[in-house]
Amino acid sequence: MNKSTFFKSILKIIYFTGFFIILLLPINLGLCIYAKSAFAITVEEMLEDPILEKRARDISAGLRCLVCQNQSIDDSDAELAQDLRRQVRDYLISEMTDDEIYQALQNKYGEFVLLSPPIQPSTYLLWLAPLIIILIGVFLIINLFRPASAKSNNSVFEDQTSVNEISRESVKIIQNTPNSATPKSQSSNLVRISIPFCILAVSLAVYLVLGRPDLLDQPLEKRQEVIAKTNQELKDRQMAALDNFKQAQKQVALTPNSLTSQFMLAATASQIGAIDDEINALKKALELSNDDPRIKSQLAEAFTRQADGQVTKDASRLISEVIKSRPNDIRALYLGGLEAFQKGAMREAVDTWKSATPFILSNSDLAVQMTADIARAAELANIDTPDLSFAQPKTQRQADNIQAIPEIDTNSDAFQERLSQFSELSADGQKEFVEQMIEKLAERVQEQPDNFSGWLQLANAYISIEDNLSVENALKSASNAVISDQQRMTLIEFSLLTFPTKATATLAEQQLALLSETVLQSNSAKFLQGELARQQGDTKKAVIFWSDILKTIPPEAEQAKTLRNYIMDLK
Amino acid sequence: MNLRFILPISIFAVLAVISSVAMISLLNGKRDTSQLPSPLIGKQAPALASVIYSNLSQSQTSEDLTASINKGPYLVNFFASWCAPCQKEAPFLEKLSLQLPIIGIAYKDRAEDLSLFLERFGNPFNQIGFDNDGKIAINWGVYGIPETFLISAEGVVVARHAGEISDKTIRTVLMPKLNEMLK
Numbered sequence: 001m002n003k004s005t006f007f008k009s010i011l012k013i014i015y016f017t018g019f020f021i022i023l024l025l026p027i028n029l030g031l032c033i034y035a036k037s038a039f040a041i042t043v044e045e046m047l048e049d050p051i052l053e054k055r056a057r058d059i060s061a062g063l064r065c066l067v068c069q070n071q072s073i074d075d076s077d078a079e080l081a082q083d084l085r086r087q088v089r090d091y092l093i094s095e096m097t098d099d100e101i102y103q104a105l106q107n108k109y110g111e112f113v114l115l116s117p118p119i120q121p122s123t124y125l126l127w128l129a130p131l132i133i134i135l136i137g138v139f140l141i142i143n144l145f146r147p148a149s150a151k152s153n154n155s156v157f158e159d160q161t162s163v164n165e166i167s168r169e170s171v172k173i174i175q176n177t178p179n180s181a182t183p184k185s186q187s188s189n190l191v192r193i194s195i196p197f198c199i200l201a202v203s204l205a206v207y208l209v210l211g212r213p214d215l216l217d218q219p220l221e222k223r224q225e226v227i228a229k230t231n232q233e234l235k236d237r238q239m240a241a242l243d244n245f246k247q248a249q250k251q252v253a254l255t256p257n258s259l260t261s262q263f264m265l266a267a268t269a270s271q272i273g274a275i276d277d278e279i280n281a282l283k284k285a286l287e288l289s290n291d292d293p294r295i296k297s298q299l300a301e302a303f304t305r306q307a308d309g310q311v312t313k314d315a316s317r318l319i320s321e322v323i324k325s326r327p328n329d330i331r332a333l334y335l336g337g338l339e340a341f342q343k344g345a346m347r348e349a350v351d352t353w354k355s356a357t358p359f360i361l362s363n364s365d366l367a368v369q370m371t372a373d374i375a376r377a378a379e380l381a382n383i384d385t386p387d388l389s390f391a392q393p394k395t396q397r398q399a400d401n402i403q404a405i406p407e408i409d410t411n412s413d414a415f416q417e418r419l420s421q422f423s424e425l426s427a428d429g430q431k432e433f434v435e436q437m438i439e440k441l442a443e444r445v446q447e448q449p450d451n452f453s454g455w456l457q458l459a460n461a462y463i464s465i466e467d468n469l470s471v472e473n474a475l476k477s478a479s480n481a482v483i484s485d486q487q488r489m490t491l492i493e494f495s496l497l498t499f500p501t502k503a504t505a506t507l508a509e510q511q512l513a514l515l516s517e518t519v520l521q522s523n524s525a526k527f528l529q530g531e532l533a534r535q536q537g538d539t540k541k542a543v544i545f546w547s548d549i550l551k552t553i554p555p556e557a558e559q560a561k562t563l564r565n566y567i568m569d570l571k
Numbered sequence: 572m573n574l575r576f577i578l579p580i581s582i583f584a585v586l587a588v589i590s591s592v593a594m595i596s597l598l599n600g601k602r603d604t605s606q607l608p609s610p611l612i613g614k615q616a617p618a619l620a621s622v623i624y625s626n627l628s629q630s631q632t633s634e635d636l637t638a639s640i641n642k643g644p645y646l647v648n649f650f651a652s653w654c655a656p657c658q659k660e661a662p663f664l665e666k667l668s669l670q671l672p673i674i675g676i677a678y679k680d681r682a683e684d685l686s687l688f689l690e691r692f693g694n695p696f697n698q699i700g701f702d703n704d705g706k707i708a709i710n711w712g713v714y715g716i717p718e719t720f721l722i723s724a725e726g727v728v729v730a731r732h733a734g735e736i737s738d739k740t741i742r743t744v745l746m747p748k749l750n751e752m753l754k
Contacts, residue, residue: 011579014579066714066715067714067715079679079705080705080708080709080713080714080715083704083705083706083708083709084709086704087706087709106610107610108610108611108709108710108711108712109609109610109712109714110607110608110609110610110712112607136582140578140579
């Protein structure tokens with residue numbers, strides 16, 4: 001091999017390697033996005049508002065950790081980085097813009113705190129250097145691919161005295177070949193010159209597809225706009241949620257014994273983050289629903305959320321109760337796994353979580369979270385991550401999403417999602433949702449016709465949707481389930497006071513006749529008998545019953561006053 | 572000689588020169604980023620309000636640490652009992668304390684640890700305040716402890732030194748500035 005071809009091939013190899021590196025660069029940049037998933041930020045640092053938190057993360061990614069120097073404070077575990085992250089969040093809470101925050105920190109630490117230096121005269125060279133280098137590269141490549149004829153006159157290899165005769169001959173032959181076919185060589189010149197541009201274009205395309213225009217490269221003003229917009233949207237959503245909550249509160253005031261209204265209150269309270277209201281409403285709903293395990297697991301979740309993600313004793317008790325009665329309850333299983341995880345029983349956590357996976361749709365957010373959680377627990381337990389089998393989504397049915405909700409309702413993400421879906425429903429949609437809930441309740445109660453309180457609940461539920469006929473039917477069914485005088489009294493009270501109609505008055509009359517003599521002599525029975533007489537138009541009889549009661553209670557008691565007012569009204 | 576041959580060689584040479592200059596200056600310590608000029612220099616020193624350490628205890632309310640200091644320049648030293656270089660610089664601070672008052676900011680420290688530290692290495696400070704959440708340090712642009720600031724009588728930051736104080740820093744950084752001020 002002679003010297004000239006040797007040098008040429010070396011140069012070609014260098015150029016090609018260089019350009020392949022340039023070509024691969026954007027791919028590496030693109031991979032950075034996925035590599036970024038590991039971050040140093042701890043849970044207690046995070047802001048509750050997801051949008052502010054996102055801004056905090058963005059800003060942190062642009063600030064240098066001054067201890068580790070080539071890491072952003074978002075990536076660094078150094079104590080100063082933690083403090084700075086907290087400072088950034090404090091600034092955000094005091095409603096400073098991104099620019100102001102960068103400026104405030106720059107005033108303390110100098111420009112060095114910014115990971116990407118600002119574009120100004122002293123940094124022009126820094127910012128332009130890559131462009132200059134690329135231009136030089138393009139120039140060199142064009143030069144390399146230039147046809148031999150154009151460069152024959154000044155070829156460095158031709159002047160070398162050491163080049164021997166044979167090689168001189170061969171060079172001549174090579175040079176002569178293109179000259180003899182000029183039109184063909186011109187077109188191939190074009191191809192040669194366009195090669196570097198093609199490489200550049202491909203690099204650019206790869207960068208645009210895989211690059212990260214989301215972070216530092218995007219101008220700050222542009223982000224401010226987006227931030228303002230998302231803030232506004234969030235505010236609107238919060239206002240809507242607050243309205244829903246207030247409405248639910250009103251509904252509860254009207255029908256405090258209605259399962260639906262309590263449940264709605266809990267749902268809307270959770271949306272605005274009123275955790276105490278949510279817990280109270282869920283407790284009431286649990287009572288009204290006769291310890292429905294689904295509500296129980298929701299309550300357990302609310303307790304956990306109240307304790308900032310720690311599974312409390314109360315929650316733990318509820319969870320084990322739910323798992324006993326409803327072993328497929330995803331929410332309870334998730335919380336159970338979490339409890340084990342927090343206790344340090346990693347294997348148990350893995351097993352519990354794993355047992356929930358067959359009920360979780362594989363395309364849900366929860367599936368992703370569950371996979372990550374299980375992997376983490378398995379790693380901590382030093383066991384292999386088990387194979388997980390998630391439920392396959394049946395068919396895409398966007399339209400009857402609402403109907404699908406009860407099936408997937410038992411996980412926290414889906415729970416949140418359902419709440420937002422609920423508030424986004426139209427009035428008709430909400431009504432439909434409630435009706436479906438009631439239908440489910442009705443089915444359950446019909447399965448156990450001896451469940452007295454179940455029937456009363458159902459009656460309550462029907463009251464909330466003003467289905468009078470069904471209320472009466474439910475009460476009739478309840479009367480068949482009565483096993484004690486106490487229940488009978490409750491039923492009579494419900495018929496006469498909560499839902500007084502002709503049919504229920506008749507029902508009350510029948511039930512009163514069945515009461516034992518001792519109970520009939522009690523004041524509450526007398527009161528109800530009076531009320532029945534009043535409803536049937538027999539005021540005299542009513543006055544007699546109520547006056548009877550007055551004789552037995554002290555005249556200054558609250559009840560006596562009320563009763564006297566009633567009697568006055570009758571007269 | 573031809574351009575095609577010279578160009579790559581010269582580009583390589585330029586890059587090699589640039590990187591070796593960068594490398595040499597880095598190794599010489601001239602590019603120590605922690606010694607970059609603080610933007611606070613020439614500006615009013617940030618406030619120094621904090622809970623104060625005295626006799627094993629800390630005050631309940633936040634007080635101005637500079638209040639007890641007589642007129643004239645003073646030093647602000649960020650330190651902690653858990654920091655090793657702070658132990659090394661203690662004798663030099665002791666020396667400096669003969670010339671000007673020093674305010675110590677105990678960075679993320681505890682009163683009981685601090686009292687042990689002062690007992691062992693001496694107490695050159697006129698006043699010690701706690702910076703438990705690191706906010707004062709951030710406000711002063713502190714990279715890490717120990718870090719020392721020289722403040723003029725007018726309350727303007729004159730100099731900053733990151734890292735421990737030694738004879739050399741007293742000679743080359745603090746004393747020239749101090750003499751300049753006192754002229």
